[in-house]
Amino acid sequence: MSKLNLSVVLDLPVPDRIRLVQAIWDSIAEVPEAVPLTETERQLLDRRLEAYYRNPGEGAPWAEVKARLLEHK
Secondary structure (H helix, E strand, O other): OOOHHOOOOOHHHHHHHHHHHHHHHHHHOOOOHHHHOOOOHHHHHHHHHHHHOOOOOOOOHHHHHHHHHOOOO
């Protein structure tokens, strides 16, 4: 892997850095098998998925949660 000059990235305007982070995240999400989970993490995700299936209406969409959090700032 080539050496990354972090200062060059950090000198980019914020909107460009956000786009870069999104592109990096999207590239990671394309290969979820490349991100190993520990057994503990897998069990936690399984429990959360099971809880969702038992009661899918219990949670709230991220946009709603974020709006509530911003109200309390």
